[in-house]
Amino acid sequence: MTSVPLVSVFSADDSTKVTAKHIPLPAVFQTPIRPDIVSFVHTNIAKNRRQAHAVNPQAGMQHSAESWGTGRAVARIPRVSGSGTHRSGQAAFGNQCRKGRMSLPIKVWRRWHRRVNIKQKRHAAASAVAATGIVPLVLARGHRISQVPQIPLVVEDKIESYEKTTDALNFLKRFGAFEDVQKVVSTKVVRAGISKQRGKKYRVRKGPLVVYFNENAKLLKAFRNVPGVEVVNVTRLNLLQLAPGGQLGRFVIWTQSAFAHLDKLFGTYRYASVLKDGYQLLRPLLTNPDLARIINSNQVQEKVQPAKTTTVLHEVQKKNPLRNTKAMDRLNPYARKQRAAAIAAIKANTKGTKKIKKNKALKKASRAAFNKVSAALNDATNAAVQEEQDIKVKYFSVQKGAAQAE
Amino acid sequence: MSQKKPQMQVEQKVPENIVKKTARDTKLREAVAKRRTDRLAANKTRRAQWEKNAQAYQNEYQAADKSLVDNIRKAKTEGGFYVPAEARLILVVRIRGINTLNPQVRQTLRLLKLRQLHNAAFVRVNKATIEMIRKVEPYVTYGYPSRAVIKNLIYKRGYAKINGQRIPITNNNVIEQQLGKVGIHSIEDLIHEIVTVGAHFKEANRFLWAFKLRGPRGGFIAKRRSFINQGDWGNREDLINDLVKRMI
Numbered sequence: 195m196t197s198v199p200l201v202s203v204f205s206a207d208d209s210t211k212v213t214a215k216h217i218p219l220p221a222v223f224q225t226p227i228r229p230d231i232v233s234f235v236h237t238n239i240a241k242n243r244r245q246a247h248a249v250n251p252q253a254g255m256q257h258s259a260e261s262w263g264t265g266r267a268v269a270r271i272p273r274v275s276g277s278g279t280h281r282s283g284q285a286a287f288g289n290q291c292r293k294g295r296m297s298l299p300i301k302v303w304r305r306w307h308r309r310v311n312i313k314q315k316r317h318a319a320a321s322a323v324a325a326t327g328i329v330p331l332v333l334a335r336g337h338r339i340s341q342v343p344q345i346p347l348v349v350e351d352k353i354e355s356y357e358k359t360t361d362a363l364n365f366l367k368r369f370g371a372f373e374d375v376q377k378v379v380s381t382k383v384v385r386a387g388i389s390k391q392r393g394k395k396y397r398v399r400k401g402p403l404v405v406y407f408n409e410n411a412k413l414l415k416a417f418r419n420v421p422g423v424e425v426v427n428v429t430r431l432n433l434l435q436l437a438p439g440g441q442l443g444r445f446v447i448w449t450q451s452a453f454a455h456l457d458k459l460f461g462t463y464r465y466a467s468v469l470k471d472g473y474q475l476l477r478p479l480l481t482n483p484d485l486a487r488i489i490n491s492n493q494v495q496e497k498v499q500p501a502k503t504t505t506v507l508h509e510v511q512k513k514n515p516l517r518n519t520k521a522m523d524r525l526n527p528y529a530r531k532q533r534a535a536a537i538a539a540i541k542a543n544t545k546g547t548k549k550i551k552k553n554k555a556l557k558k559a560s561r562a563a564f565n566k567v568s569a570a571l572n573d574a575t576n577a578a579v580q581e582e583q584d585i586k587v588k589y590f591s592v593q594k595g596a597a598q599a600e
Numbered sequence: 601m602s603q604k605k606p607q608m609q610v611e612q613k614v615p616e617n618i619v620k621k622t623a624r625d626t627k628l629r630e631a632v633a634k635r636r637t638d639r640l641a642a643n644k645t646r647r648a649q650w651e652k653n654a655q656a657y658q659n660e661y662q663a664a665d666k667s668l669v670d671n672i673r674k675a676k677t678e679g680g681f682y683v684p685a686e687a688r689l690i691l692v693v694r695i696r697g698i699n700t701l702n703p704q705v706r707q708t709l710r711l712l713k714l715r716q717l718h719n720a721a722f723v724r725v726n727k728a729t730i731e732m733i734r735k736v737e738p739y740v741t742y743g744y745p746s747r748a749v750i751k752n753l754i755y756k757r758g759y760a761k762i763n764g765q766r767i768p769i770t771n772n773n774v775i776e777q778q779l780g781k782v783g784i785h786s787i788e789d790l791i792h793e794i795v796t797v798g799a800h801f802k803e804a805n806r807f808l809w810a811f812k813l814r815g816p817r818g819g820f821i822a823k824r825r826s827f828i829n830q831g832d833w834g835n836r837e838d839l840i841n842d843l844v845k846r847m848i
Contacts, residue, residue, distance in 0.1 A: 292792050490617035512768035515755045525787045528654035529648050560673040
C-alpha cells in the first residue's frame, strides 16, 4: 500500500464513499526520502524560534573583592573585602566559588538562529511530504493509523468549511484518525524539569496534521481544540510540523485542493516548480530500486562469477596420529594393516617384522669366521696366561732355591 | 488497513526473478552434488595409491636394513670392515635461546629455520650446510636421525608452511595441494623423501615448518659444553635420536 501512484479522494461525510477516483499522486511523493537532509535542516530550523536570554552581566561580580595574594595560608582566589559579616573574606568572582559568576556568562548576542540554504530547506520539505505517503514510516513515527482507509489520506474540500469542533471530531472518527487523537490524550504527561514552572507544564504528542488550501477556510477554529491536531495551509508547509523532531512520517490529512496544489508548489520531474522559483525536485540515486530484480537479471548473472566455495584445508584440531587411530587412518591407510600384522605376529609369538628370507649361507659363513677369530683369540689368551704362570713358577722356584741355599 | 481496495488487477503468476532464481539454484545444487560424488570416487583411488606406496616404502626400508646387515656380515667373513655411507641427512636442534647472539649466528640460525629454542629442522648434508652448522655449533646439537624419529616427528609435530601460515598436517590434502606437483601425495611419500633425501628433498623440507619440540625429559647434560666434552652442543651423531625421543 506504499507509494500508490493513484489516489482516491474520500467524501467528508462517508469514509466508504469515494468522490474522485484515480487521482495521480503529485510528484513530491516520489522524491527520494533523505533523512540526512531532513535531520540537518530540522536541527538548524528548530533553533530559529528561540528567544534570546542571558544571565545578568553583573551577576556574581558586584563585589570589590581582591585577592589576598600569597603568604596568608589561603588560596589566591579574590576574596570579599570588608568585615563585620560572614561574607567578608569569602571567595568571590570565580566560577568555582559559591555566589561567584558562572564561567563564560551567556550573552544575548549568542548566535541563536541558523540560516539554511533555501534549496536544502526545500528538499527537506519535499522529502518530508514524500514520507507522509509511506505507511511504514508513518507507523514508525508512532501514529495510530491502522483504521485509516488510505495513506495519503485525501478528503474533499468540505472539511475546510467545518466550524464546529464536533464536526471535526466526528470527521476524525469516521476516518479512523481518532485513534491517533486518543493516543495524544492518553499520553499527556506533566513535563519533567523546571520548564513546567515556565509555562510548559505538559508534554503533548503530535497527532494528525490537517493541510488545507483556501485561505478563508474556517477549519482552523474547528480543529484547534482537538488535542494533538495541527492545521496548516499547504502554501506554508513547515518542516517542523511535517517531520517533528526530525523524524519523517507525520500522519497528514490533505484536502483535495491542497493535494492538487502540491504539483504547483513543488513542481514535477517534467517541469520545475511554479511557486518556488527555480526549484527542481531532487532526483533519486537509483531509477530502479528493485535490487532483487537487478541482481537476478540476465545481464548481471552473465557476468557474475561462481560463488566461492569455502573448502577447509585441514581439520580444526590436530590429533596425534601416533595415538589416534582415526587420525592415522586419514593420513596413512596402510598403518592399520601394519598394526594388525604386528599384533598378529606378537600373538603368533614371532618377531614383529615380516618374515625376512635369511641368507643362511652367508650367516653360516660369518658365524664360522667369528668362531675362528674367537677361537684364535682364546688360544692366544690361554697361551699368554700359561706363559705368565710359567714365568711366575720359575721365579718362585728360583727364589725358593735361593732361600734354601741360604 | 481495512477496506483494502486494489487499484490494479494482479494475476496470480510466479514472478520472473523467482523462476530464474529457482532454475539457477537447482543447477548449482546439481553441480555441487556431482562435484561431491566425483571427489569421493577420486578419494577412493587416492587412498588405494597411498596404501600401495606405503607398502612399497616399508619393503624398501626393510630391504635397506637387510642389505646393511648383509654387508656387515659379508665384510666380517672376508676379514674386512663395512663402512656404511656417510649420513646425508642431519637433524639440527636449537638448544640456546635468543638473547645476546652474534648477528651472523642469529642469521644462520634463521636460515636453518631455527628461530626458537628447541626448534628442530632437517638439513641436507653438503659443504654449504656443513659450514653453516659449524658457524652455529655452540648453539645447536645435531646428528643423524633414524627413520623412526623422522616418522614420529612428521606425524606428531608435522606442520606445513602454506601461504606463510603454519598449518597442521591432519590430512593428505594439505600435502597434495603443495607437493602434488613434485610427486609427493601422502605423508608416507613425504617421510620417504626426507629419509632418502630424494630429488625433491628441497621442496619437501621447505614445505615443513620447523618442529617445535618440548624440552627434553630428563634434561640436558650441560649446554655450556660441547657434546664431546660431556656437554650438549655439537655433533652427537646417532645419539641425537635418544635426545629427540625425549623431546618429541
